[in-house]
Amino acid sequence: MMLRIEHLNKSFGSKNVLNDLNLKVNDSSIFGLVGINGAGKSTLLRLIAGVYEADGGTILLNEHNTYLNPECRAEIAFVPDEAYYPLGATVGSLKLLYETMYHFSEEAYQKYLKLFDLDEKMSVANLSKGMKRRVSLLFALALKPKLILLDEAYDGLEPLARLRFKKALSELIEDEGISVIISSHNLRELEDICDSFGILEGGRIVSYGDLLESKEMINKYQLAFTDEKTKDDFKDFDLLHFEAEGRVIRLVVRGNTEDVMAKLNEMKPVLVDVLPVSFEELFIYELESRGEGHE
Amino acid sequence: MNKNYLKYLFKNYRIGLVFYAVLFLCIAGTPFIGSNNPGGSHSAAIEIMLAMSFAMTFVMPVILFAFVHRRRSADLFLALPISRKDQLLTNLLFALIVVVGIFCLGNLIMWIPAAAYVSFTDVMRMCGAAILCFTSLILIHSAWYLIANNIFDGVVMIGAWSAIPLLLYFTISEFTSSMIAGRSGGNLFEISMSLSPLAMSVRNLFSINDISNGGVVPAYFVLILLWGVIGALGVWKHFVRRKSERAEQLSDDPLAYPLIINFYALFILIAIACAAVSERSFELISIYLSLLFIYVVAQFVYRRKIKVSVKTLVTFGAMSLAALIFALAAFNTQGFGLAQRYTIDDNTHLHISYNAMVYRDDLSRLVARKYPLDGDIVWINMDLFIPVKDYEADEPLNSVLEKTRQNGIAYFYSDERGADINCVIDFNNCDHNRQKYSNDYYYALNEAISLEDLKVIDSSPFSQITLQTYEDDRTWTLKQWLERNGD
Structure with a gap:
């Protein structure tokens, strides 16, 4: 079992966002995380990524706690709904952080750079929303992670980029056995790519399993x-x-x-x-x- | 500490770092240009480098910890494969390298042309002190910056917390001068200094460079270290144990706006109330309204919402009332009894001076300030410089001056206070050569010292009483004056 979440709790002040949440995501799986607005999808992904600390419960990636064990976060690529780009950043300058902190693959980077029609000299501030998404996905893929977390990052991609990304993901799943958790509001898109799903409601996963079987x-x-x-x-x-x-x-x-x-x-x-x-x-x-x- | 993260910081900030280092050395080197006094130029260069490094202790925390204040950057940097503890230590190490490293490097470079005038030990002493002071300042400024939940508030917190010693100094000064007869401040400056790691660091580092800046106070280094420990605990709480979801939220930590706004308001209100009670002037409505306006605007800034809540008004009203009650209680208890606390250091001298403008035919009758300066007037100046032991042994002298001091206290708390007369007596402790003064007690009087008492004072070998006439600008001793007038 690759990702295992047990009895996860998270509150913001008096608001209980996640309440005794349990979830398992297998290797080589694309998991669609859905829920109404404010259900706690982004919070769950941030907790898995180690950005937030859980109030209770555990999140284990290959049996390592993702918050307490920073090394295992090198295996996670988190693409938030709104990614951060420093002032004046170019695609090439963003590489610095990833290549010093992660198991960065230059080969994969060059490959996906071409795949997403990006150039290292491009100024990120001048890119459209869709192109910025491509930049985020480029680095997520170039890290060769074991787990990719996409928080609505799949939304906003135009059909061709989506197709290319899907292809890249399929290759990584096949070759590296990675897992992907995608949260999205576009359920039609998720249906095309996910093999399993979970519905988040009231702070818990109320329904989850194999998408086709369900x-x-x-x-x-x-x-x-x-x-x-x-x-x-x-x-x-x-x-x-x-x-x-x-x-x-x-x-x-x-x-x-x-x-x-x-x-x-x-x-x-x-x-x-x-x-x-x-x-x-x-x-x-x-x-x-x-x-x-x-x- | 994480080597990869440090490498990232160096690479990411390399342009800024090189720019700062070059600018730092160039500006610091300017005193040497065309100078034929390498020793003086070295001292001036150190002052420039100190000023720039002090500024950087404010700038570096803002640069290095800004990411926790933005949700998007927090997502990126807090998801990195590095523990919070290592991230903190690496950030602090980088800040130290920038501030202390460049300062020490500059110190060594600037020493080269002045090597014949400045000892290497002094350079090392300065570097050692700089490491302690700048480390503590970076820690405490980082802690203040991290108390907030967004960048703007973080900068406000650094400023507000840094200025608190100044606010305390202002309020305590107002309290002592308005509420405690004779107290003109005493050791207030020292108390305020000890609450400001910045002020203490400035004092000691500038004094190491140049003794004429007041001299190094070794105790300040201990206090600076203590502030450093407080700063370290603060950054641990607000960075390592930080809840990431605080990013871009209102800065509602108890030590942020909720404390700062009310702390500032309360202390300013106390100062105003002390002034109002002391001056018997309760027509301060415009000042209160202005302060209320500032208080309400501060709440808007804190809550990012233009809405006046009943709680805000009630809190301000309650604080105003509490400050007024405090001031009235202080005034009616003679500064909570502090007016009667009169400290004289046994091992030093006492310097007492008395000045009064009186009528020449009656030296105990005071002249109103607005009285025309003519032949009727004479200035009495008394200067008593006496070892404390001799003063205490001289019972008649002691008795006269203590009586005068008590008159001063009574007048301070009387309704007549502020009368239009010139008559003051000042008690000070000082060393044998009258260089260092302490325990300053200053009293205005509404009664001049009588002639009989002046004679008692004049009988002391340590005393000198002179009288200066206005019409011919002549100065007389008391004896000469009495002989001249046939007394």
């Missing part, structure tokens, strides 16, 4: 009946969402598709249609079922 376990069902039905008629299902329009019912149900279909057919519907859910829908329905969702 998506397979949640489906949308569209049914038509000869008579009108109410939500109570479906109380035996693990219902995440219910919507009735006359005799047409739309449900989102958690459970094995075959088992759910069998139970639904017992209700003698005129029509049954099964549709897969997207990651975005999965997120919305999960939160909705917990009373935090968006209509």
